[in-house]
Amino acid sequence: MRLVVLGSGTSVFHAQRAAAGFWLETEGGSLLLDCSADAPHRMAEEALDWANLDAIWISHLHLDHCGGLASFLFGIKHAPQTQSRQKPLKIFGCAGVKPFLKAIDESHDFNLCKLPFPLELKEISTDNTDEFEILTECKARVQSTPHRPESLALRLTDARGTTLVYTSDTGFSRDVAEFARGADLLVLECSFYREKPVQTHLELADALRIATIAEPRKLLLTHPYPEWDGIDLEGEAKKLWPGETIAARDGLRLTI
Numbered sequence: 001m002r003l004v005v006l007g008s009g010t011s012v013f014h015a016q017r018a019a020a021g022f023w024l025e026t027e028g029g030s031l032l033l034d035c036s037a038d039a040p041h042r043m044a045e046e047a048l049d050w051a052n053l054d055a056i057w058i059s060h061l062h063l064d065h066c067g068g069l070a071s072f073l074f075g076i077k078h079a080p081q082t083q084s085r086q087k088p089l090k091i092f093g094c095a096g097v098k099p100f101l102k103a104i105d106e107s108h109d110f111n112l113c114k115l116p117f118p119l120e121l122k123e124i125s126t127d128n129t130d131e132f133e134i135l136t137e138c139k140a141r142v143q144s145t146p147h148r149p150e151s152l153a154l155r156l157t158d159a160r161g162t163t164l165v166y167t168s169d170t171g172f173s174r175d176v177a178e179f180a181r182g183a184d185l186l187v188l189e190c191s192f193y194r195e196k197p198v199q200t201h202l203e204l205a206d207a208l209r210i211a212t213i214a215e216p217r218k219l220l221l222t223h224p225y226p227e228w229d230g231i232d233l234e235g236e237a238k239k240l241w242p243g244e245t246i247a248a249r250d251g252l253r254l255t256i
C-alpha cells in the first residue's frame with residue numbers, strides 16, 4: 001500500500017494544512033479516505049490519477065471530511081479526463097451520506113449521480129460487523145467511534161495481508177484501540193496537545209494510550225488543531241510511547 005497525505009488539517013483553515021483527505025493505493029486500486037473541500041485540488045496538486053479513482057470513503061459528515069464530495073462528483077462529471085471512463089466509482093460512507101448528497105443535488109440541477117460512468121453509493125451503519133470489499137482484493141471492516149453518532153473508523157487489509165486503520169475523528173475508546181490492534185499503519189487523529197476542550201477528540205495522551213493498546217507497526221498522527229503549531233509532536237509522542245510515531249504533513253508519502 002502507498003499513502004499520500006492530502007490534508008493533515010482540520011476545519012480551521014491553516015496555511016500548511018488542507019482539511020482531511022488521504023490517497024491510498026493498493027494493488028486492487030485507489031481509495032480516497034475522506035474528501036474535504038480541499039481534497040480534489042490536492043489530488044491534482046500531488047499529480048495523482050484522480051480521474052481513475054476507484055473508491056471514496058467518508059468517515060462522518062463533518063464538512064472537513066466530506067465537504068468536497070459533491071464538488072468532486074461535479075468535477076469528474078464534466079472533466080475531459082473522465083468522459084471515456086467506464087469503470088464505476090464506488091462511494092462507501094457513514095449513515096447519512098446519501099441524504100447529504102441528495103440535498104445538495106436537489107438544490108440545483110446538478111445530477112451528481114449521473115456520471116459518464118456508473119456510480120455506486122453505499123451507506124455503512126455503525127452496527128455493521130460484516131467485512132466488505134472496498135477495492136478489489138482489499139477487505140474493509142468498520143468500528144463506531146465516539147465522535148459523532150454516524151462516525152466510523154475503517155480497517156483495511158489488502159491481498160498481502162497489509163493492514164491500515166484510519167480512525168478519522170474520534171474520542172478515546174478502548175474499542176477503537178482494540179479495532180486497530182496490530183495494524184501496519186494506524187492513522188490516528190491527535191487534535192489537541194493537552195487539556196482538550198471536548199471529549200469527542202483526542203489529545204496526545206489519549207492517542208498514545210490507543211497506540212499502547214493497539215501496538216501498530218507505525219503510527220501516523222494527524223488532524224492537529226493550530227494549537228499544535230510550533231510543538232514537536234514526534235518528540236512529545238516519544239515520551240509517552242516508544243514505537244514509531246510520524247507527524248502527518250501535507251504531501252507526506254508513506255509506503256506500508
Ligand SMILES: [Zn+2]
Pocket residue numbers: 010011020062064065169223
Ligand atoms: Zn475533523
Ligand SMILES: [Zn+2]
Pocket residue numbers: 060062147169
Ligand atoms: Zn469531525
